[in-house]
Amino acid sequence: MKNDNSEKLTSTFEFDKNLFSSKAIKRAIYDLSYEAGFDLQFTTEGKIQVTINKKTSTLAGTAVQNFERLVLYHQVRLEVEEDYRVIRQIIVAQAFAPCENLQSIVGTLKQNDKTI
Amino acid sequence: MTKPYRFLPFRFERKDNKVLLVNDVGDYCFLDKDQFHKFIKMDEEFVRQSEDFINLQSKFMLSSDCLSQTLDLLSTRYRTKKQFLYDFTSLHMFVVTQRCNLKCAYCHASSVDEACGKDYDMSVHTAHKCVNLALSSPSKHIKIEFQGGEPLLNFDTVKEIVEYAKEANKIRNKHLEFVICTNLTIIDEHQIDYLKQNNICVSTSLDGPLDIHDKCRRTRVGSGTYSTIKEKLSCVMEIMGHDKVSSLVTVTSFSVDRLREVVDEYIQLGLSSIFLRAINPYGRASKYWKNLGYTIEEFVVNYKLVLDYIIHLNLSGIYFTEEFATLLLTRILTPFPTGFVDLQSPTGAGIGGVIYETNGDVYIADEARMLSKMNGNKIFCLGNVHSHSWEAIFCCDKLKGIIEESCIEATPGCAWCVYQTYCGSDPVRNYIQFGNISGHGMRSDFCRKHRSIFNILFGYLQQNNDNIEDVFWSWISSRRLSEISI
Amino acid sequence: MRSFKVSTNINHANIFKIASCCVDTYEEGENFLSQDYNHSSCSSLMFLGSKEVIPEDKKSLFLKLDDPDVALKVGDIILIEPTGLATLLYEVNSFSNAVFLTERCNCKCLMCPQVPKNSDSDDYLDLSLKTIALLDSRTEMLGITGGEPTLVWNDLIDVLKACRENIPKASIQLLTNARILKDIERVRELVSADNNNLVVCIPLYADVSSIHDEIVGIKGAFWETIEGIYNLERFGVPVEIRTVITKLNYKRLPLWSEFVYRSFPFTSHIALMGMEPLGLALKNLNQVWIDPLDYIPLLKNAVKILNRRNMNLSIYNHQLCTLPQSLWKFAKKSISEWKNVFFTECAYCVVRLNCGGFFQSSEYVKSRGIKRIVQVNKET
Numbered sequence: 001m002k003n004d005n006s007e008k009l010t011s012t013f014e015f016d017k018n019l020f021s022s023k024a025i026k027r028a029i030y031d032l033s034y035e036a037g038f039d040l041q042f043t044t045e046g047k048i049q050v051t052i053n054k055k056t057s058t059l060a061g062t063a064v065q066n067f068e069r070l071v072l073y074h075q076v077r078l079e080v081e082e083d084y085r086v087i088r089q090i091i092v093a094q095a096f097a098p099c100e101n102l103q104s105i106v107g108t109l110k111q112n113d114k115t116i
Numbered sequence: 117m118t119k120p121y122r123f124l125p126f127r128f129e130r131k132d133n134k135v136l137l138v139n140d141v142g143d144y145c146f147l148d149k150d151q152f153h154k155f156i157k158m159d160e161e162f163v164r165q166s167e168d169f170i171n172l173q174s175k176f177m178l179s180s181d182c183l184s185q186t187l188d189l190l191s192t193r194y195r196t197k198k199q200f201l202y203d204f205t206s207l208h209m210f211v212v213t214q215r216c217n218l219k220c221a222y223c224h225a226s227s228v229d230e231a232c233g234k235d236y237d238m239s240v241h242t243a244h245k246c247v248n249l250a251l252s253s254p255s256k257h258i259k260i261e262f263q264g265g266e267p268l269l270n271f272d273t274v275k276e277i278v279e280y281a282k283e284a285n286k287i288r289n290k291h292l293e294f295v296i297c298t299n300l301t302i303i304d305e306h307q308i309d310y311l312k313q314n315n316i317c318v319s320t321s322l323d324g325p326l327d328i329h330d331k332c333r334r335t336r337v338g339s340g341t342y343s344t345i346k347e348k349l350s351c352v353m354e355i356m357g358h359d360k361v362s363s364l365v366t367v368t369s370f371s372v373d374r375l376r377e378v379v380d381e382y383i384q385l386g387l388s389s390i391f392l393r394a395i396n397p398y399g400r401a402s403k404y405w406k407n408l409g410y411t412i413e414e415f416v417v418n419y420k421l422v423l424d425y426i427i428h429l430n431l432s433g434i435y436f437t438e439e440f441a442t443l444l445l446t447r448i449l450t451p452f453p454t455g456f457v458d459l460q461s462p463t464g465a466g467i468g469g470v471i472y473e474t475n476g477d478v479y480i481a482d483e484a485r486m487l488s489k490m491n492g493n494k495i496f497c498l499g500n501v502h503s504h505s506w507e508a509i510f511c512c513d514k515l516k517g518i519i520e521e522s523c524i525e526a527t528p529g530c531a532w533c534v535y536q537t538y539c540g541s542d543p544v545r546n547y548i549q550f551g552n553i554s555g556h557g558m559r560s561d562f563c564r565k566h567r568s569i570f571n572i573l574f575g576y577l578q579q580n581n582d583n584i585e586d587v588f589w590s591w592i593s594s595r596r597l598s599e600i601s602i
Numbered sequence: 603m604r605s606f607k608v609s610t611n612i613n614h615a616n617i618f619k620i621a622s623c624c625v626d627t628y629e630e631g632e633n634f635l636s637q638d639y640n641h642s643s644c645s646s647l648m649f650l651g652s653k654e655v656i657p658e659d660k661k662s663l664f665l666k667l668d669d670p671d672v673a674l675k676v677g678d679i680i681l682i683e684p685t686g687l688a689t690l691l692y693e694v695n696s697f698s699n700a701v702f703l704t705e706r707c708n709c710k711c712l713m714c715p716q717v718p719k720n721s722d723s724d725d726y727l728d729l730s731l732k733t734i735a736l737l738d739s740r741t742e743m744l745g746i747t748g749g750e751p752t753l754v755w756n757d758l759i760d761v762l763k764a765c766r767e768n769i770p771k772a773s774i775q776l777l778t779n780a781r782i783l784k785d786i787e788r789v790r791e792l793v794s795a796d797n798n799n800l801v802v803c804i805p806l807y808a809d810v811s812s813i814h815d816e817i818v819g820i821k822g823a824f825w826e827t828i829e830g831i832y833n834l835e836r837f838g839v840p841v842e843i844r845t846v847i848t849k850l851n852y853k854r855l856p857l858w859s860e861f862v863y864r865s866f867p868f869t870s871h872i873a874l875m876g877m878e879p880l881g882l883a884l885k886n887l888n889q890v891w892i893d894p895l896d897y898i899p900l901l902k903n904a905v906k907i908l909n910r911r912n913m914n915l916s917i918y919n920h921q922l923c924t925l926p927q928s929l930w931k932f933a934k935k936s937i938s939e940w941k942n943v944f945f946t947e948c949a950y951c952v953v954r955l956n957c958g959g960f961f962q963s964s965e966y967v968k969s970r971g972i973k974r975i976v977q978v979n980k981e982t
Contacts, residue, residue, distance in 0.1 A: 030528055030557070030558070031529065032558075033559060034558050034559040034564075077128070077532055080126075080156065081532075083122065083123045084123045084126075087122065087123075087183075087187065090187050090191075091187055091190045091191050091194055092194065094191035095191040095192070095194040095195040097191075170812070170813075173810045173811075173812075174809040174810050174858075174860075174861050180811075180812075181811055181812075182822065182825040188829070189828060189865065193864075193865070450867070450911075451864050451867055582906065586910065589911065593910075593912045600909060600910055602905060602909060602928045
């Protein structure tokens, strides 16, 4: 990440697309959308640039402070969610049994994730 | 390389130097920030030496063996948490009349003057149809709640509904419960007797001591109602018993920073519980919002202060509960579901409870009915008891659509919120404020209010204070502190 | 089970029930049993008092109790063998009567007070059925124990059916690790054989599989037991969960309590038990023994957690002097009367009558905190 958040009216952050998915960045923006205005761009060098407009609210300052960490945590969330995605589907499917095709639903899910 | 363990579904959030984790079935734990990072990275040393590794297993945040059996157990617990879905519609609210003798400043029931004619009352014919519809619900427990306007103004229909429901229930054999939501100002002894004979609980509104209560809850000519209510309340509690009467507070700008006084008032009147309801920007309240309203932040700060006070009261021997906190704590600390229709995922509107307008229109929630009264928008009307069958009303595509869109597990913001397992949605409110059912997550007052209250409750829980835990459990299990503390 | 000696001239082993008593009070000294001609069944015996009651020339018709400490009551059931060994199979005044189905077990708990055998000949069915046949039809409680009773499945079913037949009102407490009950069809069979009075008591020693499996010596036992518990709940069979507190699992007590509450909130009773230093437990003493004084704060915490959640709970096998007074109301007298003893430290203890005492085997090891209590603090 590269960032530049000095005394200017906007703050800019840059994220390496190989380390941070745009999904994580968008989620962080969503979380802070009450507190500040955001602009997201994809640069030519393959980076994701986010500009935070500090003028929009009194809370924008904290938004800037927290933004990077929030992106990091969202990246972690996405990776963890990917790991348990199938497990979660099995839990919900089994919870509402009996239902049509339960065995085949659970069977397919387990097949996709052979460690279960 | 095989991983040393698998993550089980959980959400997390950083809280100072700790991380709070909550899983899909409501178990939670706090981890040190460093330990959390090792947990995420599946650090070998973490697995070998750490007590946290074992604790996370115990709390179903990770599984290191027998994953299939673990999922069986979690499915059972998940099903238990969502049990309200199996019960389906158990709360049936009857607007027996739109007439009301009061004109409260924040009313969103769109009431009309009591002198208005019978057009504003629910007819016996409509009432019968509504009861039939209510008893057709698959739920074994049916709660019929009389609302209005002021239901006492059409007491004959109230009685008719009670008799008819009991008769019709003889073949259905459901467990019937009755509640009347009344301002109590015009209740007489004959009515109190009837309520007592038929085990009808009373739910009323008392906003606080005289100068707070009379600011908003006035008659149509503008006089206060505090003294009348105080007298009637005392009478009702004596005849019916304290456990049959409950009261709620609509917190306005006049009371938001005086909540302790409101609690003191309740205790003085012999009430042992309070429901602190934040004012909603609907109906008349939205018109007078500048005078009545306050920010969510203001509400939350004062809510914390009054909770501190109520806990302190409990520890000094007075049993007194705050109902909303108790509900949320039940969700956090027990494996059981709770039947609060206003905060469920998927929404309780429609599938947990419905409201029948005087003319037989069926709405998914009180606010939906108010929306229709405000601007004729019947988007949340499921049908009418005179022209639609049970299937047409409860199995319609409209309701299914609302339910689908109200699952917070799939709503942006809620999908990754650490409090998801304990929270829910209000599709009607979202529609009113944002024009769509799923709402705008973190931006909404609704979300910020609930997140803040969860923050407060977890702030208490994080302290691991024996006294506070004892008080919380005395609320959850409705037992006195002396029975709980050791 | 309690055994004692009699002088007898019977030719083969037989089970007898004490049908009547000739004396109101028990006297130490020589006591006699005789055939009770007032009852038609030849398995009925009469308990007589001391020799003064019996004419000298009639003494050969009687069985003499060689053990002066034995007091028998109407309703007690004993097995007498030609060797003179008498075993008390059922004691009317005891709260821990049980029929014993097998010495075999499918676990190897490190603190097991028995030494499980792998013998193939489990000949306990006959004894159990005969005992049940002799019980009064108003009997209120009977346990089924072993080893692991579910290992002799057909015997277990027969015993349940016999209980349903002869003691229909009795609460039947089956003590099992429930591993075999992970197969739901087994539970279905169990429920069909019983009279709706079955309570299943299941030990779960930790809140995680690694520690529980280490204690019972079988990998996978934890999850099999949990499946068994859930299957029983599916059939509405009341389940009691127990743990034995040892050096290997004492640290888990508070989280174990939360785990049991959250996973099995339907549990009808939870028992927190002290260890009996006998059998395998004695052999593994260094591995398993921990002085209760060293885990009292954790035990207190566990009790607080369960009590808050309104769970029905008991503390077994802990002496009152080792427990803080606030926990006394949970401590039950759990050691069978014939098994329990007191030591010299207990002389003049003011709460002795309420205390469950010790196992006889506690002479091998007991808490350093054992001492008589001279004053009880008033309840605040």
